[in-house]
Amino acid sequence: MRLIHPRTPPVFALLPLISALLMAGCAAGPDFHVPQGPTAATYLAAQPPQTGAQTLHNTDAIGWDWWRVMGSDELDQKVEHALQSNLDIRAARARLEQVAHLTEAVAGHAKPQLSADSGLGRTRIGAAELGPDYRQTPPFSAYAGGLAGTFDLDLFGAIKRSVEQHQAQETLANAELDAVMLNVSAQVVYQSIRSASANSRWCIIAMLLDIERNRLTLMQQAMLGGATTQDEVDRQQRLITDIEAQAPVLLQERAAAENALAVLSGVLPAQWTESTLTLEDLVLPKELPLTLPSALASQRPDILAAQAHLQVASAAVGVATANRYPHIELRASLSEQGIFSGPAGIAWNAIGGLTAPLFDGGSLHAAQQAAEADYSAALAGYQQVVIRAFGQVADGLQALNHDAALSTASETALASATGSRDRTKKAYLAGGASQLQQLDAERELQSRRYQNVGVRAQRLTDSAALILSTAGSIAHPAG
Template sequence: MIFPPHRQLRLAVVLFSCISLTACVVGPDYHAPPSVDTGSGWTQAAAGASAPADLVRWWSTLGDPELERLVDTALAQNLDIRQAAARIDEARALRDRAAGQQLPAVSAGASVNRRRQSENGPLPVGSIPGLDASQTIYDAGFDAAWEVDLFGANRRALEGASARLQATQAEAQGVRMRIAAEVARTWFEATGAGEELLTQQATVATLQQTLDLMRSRAALGDVSRADVDAAYERWAAANAMLPGIAARQRGAVLGLGVLLGAPPERELKLLDTAAPARVLPALPVGERADILRRRPDVLAAERRLAASTADIGVATAELFPKLSIGAGGGFQALSPGDWFDSSSTRYSILPLISWRLFDGGRVRAEIRVREAAQRQAALGYEQAVLAALGDAERTLGDYNASLDTLTRHQAALDASRRSFDHAEARFAAGDITRIELLAAQRLLHEAETANLRARTTAAVQMVALYKAIGGGWNLADTAFAAPGS
């Protein structure tokens, strides 16, 4: 039975749609990797380990408005974060391109072609009655091409592109978490250096008073020149530390400007800003296994494993036949008045089956390449899990140790304050000299400096722990979110 042209076209569309719907998908289906042994719990006591961790905007819980401003500005303007957003756009476009491979490619066009054929050419135009050597051909129509996804190569490619998009989004989330932590760490270092600078200046002032007294007593013969030189040595050593501390403070503030996506000098006004009293909490780190769902590096590694699994299917599909369909149609005429007449209709349908029968083993070698890449991705995921656990354990230990150190320095500072109070009382009673009182004051300033350094170290370790356990892991950001992403 011979069907009319429109029936043939309809039949072809139905036939190829059925083929597409019943086509199989080759290659392994992705399954979540087996759970990596995370141990039975933290290896050392973690205060609040079983409490729910409020980690989304952890810097907001520290009672420091300036820190909140800095972090929020960095999250909006930091160039690393903006680059991460651009990488997401790139990955999303690659996914959309892979999705487009499943649809036909259709083009349309129209032309008016004026041509003259040679009367002495292979076609004897001059000897054919009624055939003019000069002609104008009017043509309008469309062409379509479609490779039927018989064995799921395009679907596997879309799976892989979608997984890579998700991995890129997880990595971008990691960039945001890192920048938030870096801003907080740099701010703590800047304020810590500023407080240390004030204490060191007080120490130098005390030593200057001691030196002046020693010189006066030396002039009276009460002390030796060696005692004056010793006092001068202590003053000079303390005074020599001032430029380095000031440089650390300025360097940290300059670093804040860059982290905020601005010229380094933008935040120099912070050199004169005092940080509020800071309480360093015992963090509710949650269960040890909880960090795996909050760590972007672990999430990204799992998505890369999914993409590598899909790549095997893409390579495997090359072993099987390919079915391509070309179709075209339109109107062609020699007269503008007949251009869109039904008798000027033209069309063509061209199914094409191709099968690579011999390629020197290149396809099977490519499959082995993809399988090896998948094994690497699986090992990379396991490595990411273990690295995350190790990072969390290490930073928890460092933070606990820094809190213990701070507690001990605080005890030493309290003792030094009591000792200075006793010295003031004894000086008022005439039991000790001013030089002895200044010596007690110098020891108090040194204890204050040591305590400030311990507090800054603990604050920095706190930031590292927040980052290690996934602090800020589900920060909302419209730049990273899109429908169907």
């Protein structure tokens, strides 16, 4: 019998293993770095002059309870109830929980894996197993049971990058939750202002109708005495009809706002208790918080979401790069194997497996290039989100300034109409003015009040929009 000595494997057979060991620990890049944010110290090239009763104060963060600047307990309750009951928020929380569990699942791949294997069967060995000297063998029943373990060395960071990718997706889901919560709080405030404005304007419309109907009565009496004409009376009647036509529009606006509030609060409109909030119940904030430009990119949810998406794309490049390098996995098993009514014994094996791509038709390289292109697109998207965010803040600042100018003009006109009404009323009581003149002065005042309600509603809305444009997470109550 000739003794066969073990042969030394050819060098080329060891090349993949040698290359892998030399490059061990060098995870495929790139390492993610947060892009540098804008260095601008202000949101506008030329800061508009501050006019009116509102001023801005800089702050590092705006979060929970931002809506309290409106000074309404009823509004506070509506916002906080919606944040607890809104179904979109519940769905976003569930998605965040799902992604967190997926991150845990992927992270588990970096740890040793242990499984139990067992088998039971009846076998008859044939020529494919025994070769050309095959002889008839009887069938037999056998069993095997034991443990099997595997461990991926992850030399080039495919698992590490995959974990990073899922962690970034978790960050993305968290930012999306913040964005949903901010949007819900914003919509509750906007719709509440809309409903309150409709309520206030409805009250003014009712007063205007009383005035115009009284004027119509006086004009009809004057027509009997020949002091006015039928055309003037008809014109007055058409004016009343036009004012009456505004009532359904206001009622529909109020109904739409209340229905929206119901939906935001996660209830059916039929189950919603309509609010009695009027615009007079809301306070125009004298001081508005404004996040510093240097802090905006680090707290605004949409920017954080874009940043997380960029990290997801970066990790995908790492995974695609790692897939082009050898993959080494350690495997071992220990089991008992035996034949029924026959011998049994312990069997084990330990092996290191290496898989290295040699020719794949260019698919792996193409996948890496695709991931790199996706990263470039995500980077451009991130930069665009940052620029858009600064643009929204700039819009808010300019709107605030224009609202202040419009409010000043509206308040001046309202004060003038109030003074005119008061003087006419005194003159009427002294016999120096007619009842029709008194009604005309009252009509002018109520018309100015109606216009002023719209100006105040817009100013409240724009104030809220400016705060929201720089707000951060409101996922947790303050304190």
